[in-house]
Amino acid sequence: MHDDGYFDERVAARYDESGELSDAGAVEPVIDFLADLCGSGRALELGIGTGRIALPLAQRGVPVHGIDLSKAMVARLRAKPGGDAIGVTIGDFATTTVDGRFSVAYVVFNTIMNLATQDAQVACFCNVAAHLEPGGCFVVEVLVPELRRLPPGEMIRAFHVSETRWGFDEYDVAIQGLTSHHFEIVDERVQPSRFLAGMRGPRSST
Numbered sequence: 437m438h439d440d441g442y443f444d445e446r447v448a449a450r451y452d453e454s455g456e457l458s459d460a461g462a463v464e465p466v467i468d469f470l471a472d473l474c475g476s477g478r479a480l481e482l483g484i485g486t487g488r489i490a491l492p493l494a495q496r497g498v499p500v501h502g503i504d505l506s507k508a509m510v511a512r513l514r515a516k517p518g519g520d521a522i523g524v525t526i527g528d529f530a531t532t533t534v535d536g537r538f539s540v541a542y543v544v545f546n547t548i549m550n551l552a553t554q555d556a557q558v559a560c561f562c563n564v565a566a567h568l569e570p571g572g573c574f575v576v577e578v579l580v581p582e583l584r585r586l587p588p589g590e591m592i593r594a595f596h597v598s599e600t601r602w603g604f605d606e607y608d609v610a611i612q613g614l615t616s617h618h619f620e621i622v623d624e625r626v627q628p629s630r631f632l633a634g635m636r637g638p639r640s641s642t
């Protein structure tokens with residue numbers, strides 16, 4: 437049976453509700469940058485999700501293809517105007533191949549961290565390299581883990597605190613990973629969720 441991973445139906449149903457992510461102020465600089473880099477070429481988005489970036493990029497005239505594990509997320513993309521025109525391959529972006537070559541491949545919003553092992557991240561870079569035209573670019577948007585700001589002995593840091601939503605990152609330095617804990621009040625009940633993420637880059641040593 438197909439597994440949507442962390443971005444299952446429950447997460448997908450609420451993904452586009454966090455308005456700040458889709459604000460023009462957050463999206464437009466990304467689109468400007470990617471469209472400029474693509475020129476007249478094609479773009480490949482790893483973890484295309486609900487099309488927050490792919491749709492406006494396609495509207496700028498850049499042909500975009502996406503890879504994503506989650507059928508639930510991609511169903512949201514499909515339901516949006518223009519969503520049907522974007523090709524999507526369901527699969528793991530570390531290993532899934534698609535037809536053709538691209539001038540730009542990109543993975544945004546910390547999605548590279550969803551590959552929680554060094555091996556998976558290395559496989560992803562190799563996979564992207566095999567899809568790029570000569571001179572093509574791989575764009576990775578990812579946070580810098582705040583390990584050096586943690587007080588000694590503390591491995592947990594809050595990244596979001598509001599009246600209805602709380603988020604805490606729990607670092608594990610030994611495995612260079614972190615677990616993101618999310619708690620949200622939905623229909624007067626607290627809904628918890630957890631994401632395991634990898635902090636190591638493909639060149640870091642184990």
Ligand SMILES: C[S@@+](CC[C@H](N)C(=O)[O-])C[C@H]1O[C@@H](n2cnc3c(N)ncnc32)[C@H](O)[C@@H]1O
Binds near residue numbers: 483503509527530547
């Ligand atoms: C945080 S969302 C980002 C979606 C979109 N790129 C955006 O910026 O709004 C991460 C997306 O990557 C997908 N994803 C995570 N790990 C993946 C993997 N190994 N292979 C394919 N898709 C993956 C998830 O299903 C989800 O749709």
